[in-house]
Every structure is written in structure tokens, then in C-alpha cells.
Amino acid sequence: MDRVLSQLRAAAEPTRLRLLALCARGAFRVSDLCDILGQSQPRLSRHLRLLVEAGLLERVPEGANAYFGLPPDADLARMIVARLPEDDPQLAADRRQAVRLAADRAREASETFRRLGADWDEVRALGLSAAAIERALLDLLPPRIGAFLDIGTGTGRLLELVAPRAERAFGIDASREMLALARARFAEHGVADRCAVRQADMYRLPLPDQAFDVVALQMVLHYAEDPAAALAEAARVLRPDGLLVVVDLEAHGHPELLERHAHRWPGFDDAALAGWLGAVGCAPLPPRVVEGALPVRLWPARRTLGRVSAPAAVLTF
Template sequence: MEPLLAQLRAAAEPTRLRLLALCARGAFCVSELCAILGQSQPRLSRHLRLLVEAGLLERLPEGANVYFQLPPMADLARQILARLPEEDPTIAADRRAAARIAAERARAASEAFRRDGADWDEMRALGLPAGAIEMALLALLPERLGRVADIGTGTGRLLEVMAPRAESVLGLDASREMLALARARLGERGIGNASVRLADMYRLPLPDAGFDAVTLQMVLHYAEDPTAALAEAARLLRPDGLLVVIDLAPHARQELLARSAHRWPGFDDAALAGWFGAAGCAPLPAVEIAGPLPVRLWPARRLAVPVAALPETTLNF
């Protein structure tokens, strides 16, 4: 009973209710929350600490910043927020201020990418049929999902695509600039069940078997060790969970290896099947999407018992 009472006490304060309502719509750092609510950092830091201690918010360090958002399983917080009137003038004003902060965040990240000459939207840069690829992905996914992770999420487009089918979607990326763009996208669209997190795809800061589906779109061709990357992705899946790799099939565009820093010139079905098997997954039929470069979606199911762990059998004739 005490944890429930602690959460109710933590939420029963106007500023903390406003913080919960904001963080239900996206992740914000302390300076952004100060700007939105017009309150001092020491005061807001105390409110945030109480909400984190009660389990109503989670704290995500990222470089010099710390972001706050609703945890995936914050059911009580969402039930409380559902009772807040949409037309409440304070909540509406906070949302307008949050939208302005999200737009400024996106503009700053985009300007940094243009200044540094980074080509962050690879699907567009290669002229790939993003719409057809997204439709093919949705056709592979169940109509209803629990938790979904997107490794190498980039600007967060796949999170936006998958969010309507999932309880929660989590984007993971090693680039802070990418995460800034993804946060801006999610905030502008009001996608409350999506979040992003800084992470290395070879060492994901997440527990085993916590997700129903994991995706990697246009990520594997950058990987020095695809076997290790897929093994780490598979580790996140519950038994019978779905792993989907979206990437280039074999191609002859050798300039991409130098110009775009691709480590691999596409993958064939045999390579993916072998890597899936080593990761404890059973490959399913691949789907090919026509375009200027061949793209395939390789799905696989996480085995309840890894192949290596199955007992040996002796056949008697």
C-alpha cells in the first residue's frame, strides 16, 4: 500500500501535476522545464526528485543534460492525467510553450547537421521508397504490440509509424543530435507513448526479454560486427518476439562504402539467416522492396529455447 500512497502524495501538487502532464508528451531537461513553467531550477529540481523517487518519472542522463519522462509502466500517472480537463488554461499554456521548445530544439539540431555537412536522412538521400518500406513493416507487425524498441532510431520516424500499435516505443541511438531531432518530432506530434535514449547498439542499457518487437532500419550496414549487433538486439526480445532488420540487399554501388561510410555493400538472405540463428532467432521469409537500391525486410522470431541450449538426441534405428 505504501508505494501507491507515495505516488498519490507525489502527484497531489499543482506544479508536479504540470510536470507529469508535460513529461507524458515527451522528454524534457530541467532547463527546458524551467522555461516552460517559468519557475526556478532549485524549485523544479525538488519537484522532479520527488516524482522520480515515487516512480512517476524516470531520469535519463545524457551527456551534460538529464531528461525526464514517464516510465513505460507509469499506469497510475496516466490514469491521473486522463482526468485533467483538456481545456484547462494552465495545461494548454504549458503545451504551447512545450511545442515552442520542441521547435527550437529541432531547429538547433538541424542547423548543427547542416553546418557539419552530415547527411542525417539516409532514406531520402538514397531515394529509397520510405512509404512502401513502412507499409511493409506494418504488414509484418501484429495489430497490437506491447513494448517496441527501434535501434539506431535516427530522427524517430519509425517510432511515429509504430506508436499507434504499441503500448510504448523506445528509440535508441548513439547520436545526441539525432535524438534531439527525434524528440522534436515526437513532441510536435504529441506522441506520448514514445521516448528516446542515448545508447550504443553493442551495449544497450536495457534488461533481457523486455520487448515484444525490435527493429533496426538502415543500421546494420554501418556495423563493424553485425553478429554482435543482432545478438544484442535479440537479447531484448521476449520468447517469440519479432526482430525486423530493414537494410540494403547486395548492390554494386561501391561509392557508398567511401562516401557514406557504409561498412557492407548490402546483405543476402543467407548471411542474415546465419546471424539470426547465432542470436537465437528463427528467420522468416524476407520481403523485398523495389527502388533505386534493393531494400529487404528480414523478420525473425526469438526462440523460446536457443538452439545451442537444446538437448542432444540420439536416434536409434
């Protein structure tokens, strides 16, 4: 009862209700919230601190910044937000400002990529069929998903696709620019209430054990110095009988890709993936292939109850 009373007291203030309503739709920095609400940073920082201390919001550091959003267990916060009138003029104005801000952030991130010449759309750069890969992956996923994790989410395209069938869709990536685009995508397409991203290392996920029903690594593993360790970490956060899906290039004879696109591995074969997956407590299922100039394979596996440990890498070239 004390926790409920504390949360109700923390929420019982107009500015804090506005903050909860905004953060229920996505993650924002303090500077973003100052821009949207038209209030000073010291004032909003105090309100945010009270909401975080009460457990109604969570603060997620990302480089020099921090993002504020609803934590997964913020049931009371969601109940409060659900009772707020959609047609309230102040809340409607906040939503319009948030949409404008998201569009500005998306333009800034896109311009950064263009200015630096970053080839962030690897599927397009390699001449692969994004639509065919997405269809094959979605066909593998269950129609209803509790918690979904996309490791190496990039601009969040997969999270957006999975959002209609997932209660929570979460992505991690090492690039702040990618994550900025992902957040803008979620706001633009109205899925920010169930999609979230965080900057993190795929070898050290800031996530609890057995927290997800489905984990995906799409076009990520060929960049990994230690694919076995990456798979071990993915398996650690997967619930028993959960689904792990690796989507990556089939073993190929194009060594120039390693230099041109900074790939660490020239694709993978079924034996290597089966060995790594089995060693981290996942039972491999029949793989699927998306044909093309560079075939892409999908390696699904079910999490068993075995102990998760990273085996030594066995693939050489």
C-alpha cells in the same frame, strides 16, 4: 500500500502535478521545464527529485543533460494525469509553451545538421524509396503491438508510423542531434505520450531482457563493425515468439558507398542473415524485397527459446 501513499503524497502539489502533466506528453530537460513553467532550476530540481524518488518520473542521462519522463510502469502517474481537467488554464498554457519549445528545438537541431553538412537522411541520399520501404515494413508488423523497439531510430520516423498500433514505441540512437529531432517530431505529431527515445549503443542496450514484442533495425546493420553482436543484443531484449525485423541493403557491387557513406558492409545476402539470426535464437521467416537501383531486403525472424550468443562474423568482402 506504502508505495501508493508515497506516490500520492509526492504528486499532491500544484507544480508537481504540472510536471507530471507535461512529462506524460514527452521527455524534457530541467532547462526545458524551467522555460515552460517559468520557475527557477533549484526549485524545479527539488520537485523533480521528489517525483523520481517516488517512482512517478524517471531520470534518463544523455551526455551532459538528463531527460525526465514517465517510466513504463508509472500506472498511478498516468491515472492522476488522466483526471486532470484538459481545460485548466494553467495546464493549457503549459502545453502551449511546450509546443513552442519543441518547435524551437527542432529548428536548432535542423540548423546544426545543415551547418555541419551532415547527410542524416540516408534513404534519400541513396535514392531509395522511403515510402515503399515503410509500406513493406509496416505490412510485416502485427496490427497491435505491446512494446516496440527501433534500434538506430534516427529522427524517429519509424516510431511515429508505428505509434497508432503500439502501446509503447521506444527508440535508441547514438546521435543526440537525431534524438532532438525525434523528440520534436513526437511533440509536433502528438505521439510523445507513447514514443520515447534514448541515447545508447546498439551493442549495449540499457534495456532488460525480453522487454519488447517487436524489434526493428532499419538501415543500421551495414554500419555495424560486428553485425552478429548487434543482432544478439536485439534478440536479448525480444520476448519469446517476438518479431525481429532487419531492413537493409541487399548485397551489392558498389564499393564506393563504403567510403562515401562510411558503410562497413556492402549489403547482405540471405545466407548470412539466416546464419546470424539462427545463432542468436531467432527462426528466419521468408525475406521480402523492395526493388530499386539499390534493392532493399527485409529479413523477419521469430524469437525462439534458445540461448542468445553472438556468433563470429562470417561475411567477408
